[in-house]
Amino acid sequence: MKGVAITGMGIISSIGNSVEENFDSLLNENRAITRVQNISTIHADINKVGEIKKTNSELIAELHLPANNNFSRTAMIATFAAKQAVENAGITAINEFRTGLISATSVGGMDMTEKYYYDYFEKPELVKYISCHDGGDVADKIASELGLKGMVTTISTACSSAANSIMLGARLIKSGKLDRVIVGGADALAKFTINGFKTLMILSDDYNKPFDNNRKGLNLGEAAAYLVLESDEIVKKQNKKVLARVSGYGNANDAFHQTASSENGDGAYLAMKKAFEVSGLQPSEIDYINVHGTATPNNDLSEGRAILRIYGDEKVPDFSSTKPFTGHTLAAAAAIEAVYSVLAIQNNVVYPNMNFETPMEEFNLQPQTSLKNKNIDHVLSNSFGFGGNCSTLIFSKSE
Amino acid sequence: MKKTYINGVGCISTQKTFDTVFLEDAVYNQNDNILSVVSPVYKDFIAPAAARRMAKGVKNGIVASALAMKDAHAENVDAIITGTGLGCIEDSEKFLKNILDNNEEFLTPTAFIQSTHNTVGAQIALTMQCKGYNFTYVNGAVSFESALLDAKMQLEENEANSILVGGVDENGDYTMELFKLAKRVKQESEQPFTLLAPKTIGSVHGEGASFFVLESEKKDTTYAEILDVQIINTLEENEIETEITTFLKANNVEVSAVDAIVLGFNGDVKFDSYYKRLTENTFSDTPQLYYKHLCGEYDTASAFGLWMASKIIKLQEIPEIVKVNSVKKSAYNTILLYNQLSGKNHSFTLLSK
Numbered sequence A: 001m002k003g004v005a006i007t008g009m010g011i012i013s014s015i016g017n018s019v020e021e022n023f024d025s026l027l028n029e030n031r032a033i034t035r036v037q038n039i040s041t042i043h044a045d046i047n048k049v050g051e052i053k054k055t056n057s058e059l060i061a062e063l064h065l066p067a068n069n070n071f072s073r074t075a076m077i078a079t080f081a082a083k084q085a086v087e088n089a090g091i092t093a094i095n096e097f098r099t100g101l102i103s104a105t106s107v108g109g110m111d112m113t114e115k116y117y118y119d120y121f122e123k124p125e126l127v128k129y130i131s132c133h134d135g136g137d138v139a140d141k142i143a144s145e146l147g148l149k150g151m152v153t154t155i156s157t158a159c160s161s162a163a164n165s166i167m168l169g170a171r172l173i174k175s176g177k178l179d180r181v182i183v184g185g186a187d188a189l190a191k192f193t194i195n196g197f198k199t200l201m202i203l204s205d206d207y208n209k210p211f212d213n214n215r216k217g218l219n220l221g222e223a224a225a226y227l228v229l230e231s232d233e234i235v236k237k238q239n240k241k242v243l244a245r246v247s248g249y250g251n252a253n254d255a256f257h258q259t260a261s262s263e264n265g266d267g268a269y270l271a272m273k274k275a276f277e278v279s280g281l282q283p284s285e286i287d288y289i290n291v292h293g294t295a296t297p298n299n300d301l302s303e304g305r306a307i308l309r310i311y312g313d314e315k316v317p318d319f320s321s322t323k324p325f326t327g328h329t330l331a332a333a334a335a336i337e338a339v340y341s342v343l344a345i346q347n348n349v350v351y352p353n354m355n356f357e358t359p360m361e362e363f364n365l366q367p368q369t370s371l372k373n374k375n376i377d378h379v380l381s382n383s384f385g386f387g388g389n390c391s392t393l394i395f396s397k398s399e
Numbered sequence B: 001m002k003k004t005y006i007n008g009v010g011c012i013s014t015q016k017t018f019d020t021v022f023l024e025d026a027v028y029n030q031n032d033n034i035l036s037v038v039s040p041v042y043k044d045f046i047a048p049a050a051a052r053r054m055a056k057g058v059k060n061g062i063v064a065s066a067l068a069m070k071d072a073h074a075e076n077v078d079a080i081i082t083g084t085g086l087g088c089i090e091d092s093e094k095f096l097k098n099i100l101d102n103n104e105e106f107l108t109p110t111a112f113i114q115s116t117h118n119t120v121g122a123q124i125a126l127t128m129q130c131k132g133y134n135f136t137y138v139n140g141a142v143s144f145e146s147a148l149l150d151a152k153m154q155l156e157e158n159e160a161n162s163i164l165v166g167g168v169d170e171n172g173d174y175t176m177e178l179f180k181l182a183k184r185v186k187q188e189s190e191q192p193f194t195l196l197a198p199k200t201i202g203s204v205h206g207e208g209a210s211f212f213v214l215e216s217e218k219k220d221t222t223y224a225e226i227l228d229v230q231i232i233n234t235l236e237e238n239e240i241e242t243e244i245t246t247f248l249k250a251n252n253v254e255v256s257a258v259d260a261i262v263l264g265f266n267g268d269v270k271f272d273s274y275y276k277r278l279t280e281n282t283f284s285d286t287p288q289l290y291y292k293h294l295c296g297e298y299d300t301a302s303a304f305g306l307w308m309a310s311k312i313i314k315l316q317e318i319p320e321i322v323k324v325n326s327v328k329k330s331a332y333n334t335i336l337l338y339n340q341l342s343g344k345n346h347s348f349t350l351l352s353k
Helices: A017-029 A056-062 A073-088 A112-115 A124-133 A133-144 A158-174 A189-197 A232-237 A266-277 A297-311 A330-347 B048-053 B057-070 B089-101 B109-115 B119-128 B140-156 B174-183 B237-250 B273-280 B302-315
Strands: A004-013 A033-034 A046-050 A099-104 A152-155 A180-187 A225-228 A244-253 A286-290 A318-320 A379-387 A391-397 B005-012 B079-083 B131-136 B162-169 B206-217 B223-235 B260-261 B288-290 B334-341 B343-351
Touching: A004 A017, A004 A073, A004 A232, A004 A330, A004 B119, A017 A330, A017 B206, A033 B260, A033 B302, A046 A244, A056 A073, A073 A112, A073 A225, A073 B206, A099 A133, A099 A158, A099 A330, A112 A124, A112 A189, A112 B089, A124 A133, A124 B174, A133 A152, A133 A180, A133 B140, A133 B223, A133 B343, A152 A158, A152 B140, A158 A180, A158 A244, A158 A330, A158 A379, A158 B140, A180 A330, A180 B119, A180 B302, A189 B109, A225 A330, A232 B174, A244 A266, A244 A330, A244 B131, A266 A297, A266 A379, A266 A391, A286 A330, A297 A379, A297 B288, A318 A330, A330 A379, A330 A391, A391 B140, B005 B302, B057 B089, B057 B119, B057 B140, B057 B162, B079 B119, B079 B140, B079 B288, B089 B109, B089 B174, B109 B119, B119 B131, B131 B140, B140 B206, B140 B223, B140 B302, B140 B334, B140 B343, B162 B302, B206 B302, B223 B237, B223 B302, B237 B273, B237 B334, B237 B343, B260 B273, B273 B334, B288 B302, B302 B334
Parallel strands: A099 A152, A099 A180, A286 A318, A286 A379, B079 B131, B079 B162, B260 B288, B260 B334
Antiparallel strands: A004 A225, A004 A244, A033 A046, A152 B131, A180 A225, A244 A391, A379 A391, B005 B206, B005 B223, B162 B206, B223 B343, B334 B343
């Protein structure tokens, strides 16, 4: 059997609090990009974001956390999604096999840090939140809620983080170091990131329009998603249902600029090329590309060129960005898009690239703009981040 | 399966660990609760115009990696893997303070960009024009060991032949104040800070950057072979001896064959007991070493520990200043490292000549 088995998924995003709700929104074009509601920011009237429709108090109640907990919002949504994934995979004894957790985050507990930064010295009851700033705190919290004792680590490579956690998880299983790995990522919205992206002038004041000639930038979002990867031995032994497989992966560095992508998408091209090598698949075998497609002028041009370099004279498969639905969820993006990729394979659908109107003048590439039903065996998913970090994952139907 | 050799090292720390042989100038500072790096001459490595905008962690990372590359006689690597607890925390502080103090106005992007955790790894890739695999791990005390484990897997599986791996963290003034408040850093009033006889919780904090060139081929520059790395999130104190002996057994190494054990003692009265269990029992007849009195505690301090262990194997000498006990061995060929922070994020690393 080629590739590593995916046996469970969990997700919470602005378009739904479960795998089913997310899929339903994708099918029905329920976009969830709205004005900022949960965070006090002077940019609330200008910027649109994809917020999860649950407050911290609601999340605390649903997770049954004690009153004295020190969970950041990122840790709350991460635990929420990871618990779903473990349940979906039918796992009852978490340490029964050599089980690991590879998480991803870029902001960690920044949501609490920015809220309480100057209050810590006056309010002793807040001091407990100091330690939740740490990126690794999110994974520690998930592990402790799941009772997972073994290997736990976190990857932070900006917007490609979760792709890299899925990649590492697959490699750990392939090499026989672990039998089961929970992989994914989480990022809550924060004033810090809203302002950060604003200073880079890549936030759109409108709905994001990936691969459109008149695209103005991205909408930020928040989300968490985790997948359970298991060895073929466990799958066989427990007669597990395999949702799909991670068949290819590649990471490369653009080595061009700290925040901008190179004109020819060198890093993106190399990441896709490596993923094809690992999977043994030909580009022509891909049925759907879930592009990174952040709708910034720079990303879509660079990614489009890289895709054209991969396909050369061949036809580029149907592609779309799902970021008009969810916004760009940073370190969680590749994890939620992994869930969407698996759903595309399970249900044989290509999601629409919403908000697209005008093709880009630089090349002849047009995303799929309406929901399309067709057989899907292989999905390629791209995620690129600051620091030139480029990652590609390939998901395949389990035979 | 291919092997993993440490073929070059570079270390910027709170001691003079460059332009020296091996800790001959080391100082055990018992008066300060926060230790700062001994800065190298940055302009020997980075153009001054570029250095001016760079975060401290980026600069130290670039210098430490350049030293490691030079030491390994390596021109380029196939991958760069970095571990960092808090990344360039000074820039995170700066950007956040600007947001809060100026009500989200008048912000510039530089600090935001550098606050991203993978900035150090990315800047090294940019400097070296390395387009290969580039990961950054951020998981408290196992940030560096995660990078090490990842690199070892790639060398074993023949996915790469040479990899630059490092651990880097920097002190930020406000974060240090918060750490004191949260009692992660010891209070000034508690000095002198005698690390092996602690009375209070928390530790003396430090910063640094330690980089290593790992290759699958043994060379003239080789320090040691990395036999194994293991990461465990949660361990009870009474489980540590069993876990560590199981780890050794899996590598066919007897306790008596361990020529030195390098422990992450940090002077925290609450959690140093994990190490004490080992020094008083399983490893009571083994040379015991410590290092955080020299480099301070920080998430990637264990990379300094690996630097020290590598040097010991290569030079076959142990500086007096790092000895916990007086047990000696005729040769130092097999070294075991154990680290944890606040009873979480445990790691074992096994080296051999």
